[in-house]
Amino acid sequence: MSNPLLKSFDTPFQTAPFSKIKNKHFKPAFIEGIKLAKLEIDAITNNSEAPSFKNTIEALDFSGQTLDRISSIFFNLNSAETNDEIQKIAQEVSPMLSEFANDITLDEKLFKRIKTVYKKKDELNLTTEQDTLLTKKYKSFVRNGANLNEVDKTELRKIDSELSKLKLTFGENVLAETNAYELHLTNEDDLKGLPESAIEAAKMVAKQKNKDGWVFTLDYPSYIPFLTYADNRNLRKTMALAFGAKAFQNNENDNQQIILDLVKLRYKRANLLGYKTHAHFVLEERMAESPETVTNFLNDLLPKAKPAAEKEFKQLEALAKKDGVETLQKWDSAYYSEKLKKQLFDLDQEQLKPYFKLENVIEGVFTISNKLFDLVFEEINTIDKYHEDVKTYKVTDTFGNYIAILYADFFPREGKRNGAWMTSFKNQWIKDGENSRPHISIVCNFTKPTETKPSLLTFNEVTTLFHEFGHALHGMLANTTYPSLSGTNVFWDFVELPSQLLENWCYEKEALSLFAKHFETKELIPMDFITKIKKSSNFLEGMQTLRQLSFGILDLDWHGKNPSTITNVKEFETNSFKGTQLFPEVEENCMSTSFSHIFQGGYSSGYYSYKWAEVLDADAFEAFLENGIFDKGIALKFKTNILEKGGTEKPMKLYENFRGKKPTNNALLKRAGLLK
Structure with a gap:
């Protein structure tokens, strides 16, 4: 069988030939890709020349590129366009990949060569990037078992294989639960309060399902308007309970045992490698460096956020009481928040939506990227897509130099997990003089x-688009020699800086006037709307901060302690939330069972990094506010010191090179209105 995944991509810009790739190609491609990568490793370990940076460290970083390409295509599809067959293949190939990763890090001959080069690193006259790569490779081997004895190495392989399967199953269960639920309404009275757009969307879903009336789902564009606007409190409760009960229903999609198995295996793995807990293992390679630093960071913000959150909660309670609601529940939160926002700022999401047509917002983020970083985006239809909804762009600079290919996939569908993310189908690198x-x-x-x-x-949704686009800029503007240090391959608590920084432009008049135009009249968003958006930018910031802190604390509770005595997921979570809880406990709901960031994604022991990066982004944006939000000098500094540099140097050093100083909490607290 001819396999397109194993040939060089004879396509424009060597993009993935999605239309030629069939599910049957994946498993054979993985098997062959692993085989090819092993041959490249063998060539390094059997090299008769003395180990050097070039023949060992550099060779290792550029090895396995066929396998990397297959993996990125496959796992990106498993997130954005999956089906039963792809999920089955994922369960089969994940243990193979984790076994292969172990084959590399537990290869004694290979580690010996790396160690030899590492020991003489001070004599090698390396560049900063080379020094970072050498240190990263050496530490990666040590941190993943290179110094273990044979018995422990076997145990590590077993743990890693199990973990790879558990993470996949966790995600599959969340997606299955999301897809399984629908609220089917046939009585028009039940739609009271809902905006016309939400009703029309629900009608369209019902039509697609060959049903009368209206169908609401747990996909965010359906779920969030329902919770925000539906006057029928019982129906809001029904939806909220369904959302909060995902993978917590003692059915075939239940994630409770999976969580217990995951955290215990992660803890066991960390112990095996000489670390106190999984959090100690993870955080050693983060800006924070230790669970103690993270705990102090969260505990420092908590007393500043909690009084503000409690005050805001009382405001919502008072508003709900006027409607006869005695106890404010979670399913009342979005509904009364929207009412309160309207009361305080005379601002309502539905008023704003006509000014944020998706195509205009995309054009806006492109224009802002052009003004800041000299990028030009041209939609092209000459490259393959994995779904007809996907838009494809060729990215160049203002001189016409090719910078990147950008794929953009905006709408929910059955084979796609909820949320928003940035990813890559191919990293950037420089080899043999070619970038x-x-x-x-x-x-x-x-x-x-x-x-x-x-x-x-x-x-x-506008701020979400800007957020993901900030990540995309980090990937697109990458300009490093080595693929493993390129783009978003940075410390996890630094990766959110570019994404969160770009969100700031959504609140600025100068930026909004570039793209916020009424979809029918083409009229620019009224100035008083911009003033209201700005004024409301820290609306309920206390509650938002408390919520983020609660997730960070829960994550650290799962991963920063010995989990061996935990038997009840719900009970454990309830205890963890005690210090941050505002709403009454809901027995039928459990957040952990669908907390994909930490149990499926890469955020285990890292959820705090959203808040951590907010400190950086608020401080970084101050530089733009002081000089002008489109100041070319500041933008160039950010581009050359942060966006282009990837993980080539310690993040704090990169940040100080950009800012000229270390960040402080002050800018964040000031922006959030939490500074006394």
């Missing part, structure tokens, strides 16, 4: 166009 450019993708779940209206975004 090989990246293929970057952003994936979101925004409100779909209906029969009468284009896709109109909520302001929340």
